[in-house]
Amino acid sequence: MAVLDVTDIRKRFGQTEVLRGISFSLEKGQVLSVIGSSGSGKTTLLRCLNFLETPDAGAIAVNGETLFDAAAPAALKEAEIRRRRLHFGLVFQSFNLFPQYTALENVTLAGKLLARQSPDFRDRKKETLSRIDAEGRDLLTQMGLADRMGNYPHQLSGGQQQRVAIARALALKPDILCFDEPTSALDPELTREVLRVIRSLAEKRTTMIIVTHEMDFARDVSSRVLFMDGGQAVEEGPPEQVLSAPVQERTRRFLDSYTTRRP
Ligand SMILES: Nc1ncnc2c1ncn2[C@@H]1O[C@H](COP(=O)(O)OP(=O)(O)O)[C@@H](O)[C@H]1O
Ligand SMILES: [Mg+2]
Known part of the structure; x- marks a missing residue:
């Protein structure tokens, strides 16, 4: 059974549809890396999973228990919301x-x-x-x-x-540990020490979702990679496929621009 099932999550802020139907599931012990350009909705996705934002549509289930279903809204008490949040841990870019x-x-x-x-x-x-x-x-x-x-x-x-x-x-x-660009505020040496810790968690089979710009790290540590663009899950699969032989043109363009931007 999947630890996490995300079904057709949608979220808009005013006129902007930031998540346009994201679905994926995650097995226990898997690491999912989420990549994509700035503004593609990665942080919003993590915030929805952690109940910091309420999706407009879609459902989230952990270990088979539906925690959120936009089609069946429940008036939850504060204590119940806190209990649901405990399924997820979130590590921010800026430590907090x-x-x-x-x-x-x-x-x-x-x-x-x-x-x-x-x-x-x-x-x-x-x-x-x-x-x-x-x-x-x-x-x-x-x-x-x-x-x-x-x-x-x-x-x-x-x-x-x-x-x-x-x-x-x-x-x-938490059942699922989420990282939002955990190293983007760090210089290369400090980045390495944080990545080493995340890698050791992966070796211990910690279920994780990692939003990252570190492509080599994503390739190395992930069970699967999800490429997001314009609020959509464009391509998802094993790292060697998504990062080395992407099927979708949009993924290819992102990875090309990414490698040329790098020193
Ligand atoms: N609270 C908010 N109110 C309005 N717009 C938002 C809000 N949060 C994010 N956005 C917009 O949603 C889009 C996706 O943002 P975000 O999820 O932060 O993307 P990413 O993490 O991939 O850079 C951006 O256009 C951003 O400006
Ligand atoms: Mg972000």
Whole structure:
């Protein structure tokens, strides 16, 4: 069974139809890279999956459970929306860490807030909080940040901050981890360290959707590649097909312009 089924998602902002019927599914452990020029709707797609935007049409199902269906709108309580959002983790281009919290606090904050809402929190407060801290330390260690747990974001490089953001997204154990151009704010060296972490997550069979401009990385790490243009899924398939032998003229043109633009 697919972890994620996206069916005919559409979204418009005013007169502009930004997503014009996107469909795909993702199996557990697969990595889908989404490529396409700026303005093609990649960020909007991730925001729809994470319920930061409401699609105008289409459906989203995770592990067979329909989380969103525009044809059957449900009036959801805040708590239910939050629960649905937990299926997805999102790592932004610009890290978005809380500046007033340490790396470890950034990673554990949401889990602690969530635990506090549990009815038996009072009885198990101490063990719950220390378990969340231990998991947070473990994640930061996996990100290569064992010696940075107590640092504030301003004391960390961009690459380190982004790795904290990845640990934070993993802390809530999402079914699908989404990245929106995770390295585009980073210089080449810091890009490499973040890509290394994402690659190690792929090796651990973490289900991921990665919006990226790093074509070599996409080729290397993805199970499949989706090329978007003008809000449409133009072509989707194994990386060697989409990136090396694309069927669609639009994909070819994008890849050509991309290679000529590169130094
Ligand atoms: N909140 C919004 N209001 C109006 N237009 C938007 C909004 N968000 C995105 N857009 C427009 O939607 C299109 C796709 O944007 P986006 O999803 O950010 O593309 P990408 O991530 O591929 O660059 C762009 O034309 C953008 O200007
Ligand atoms: Mg974008």
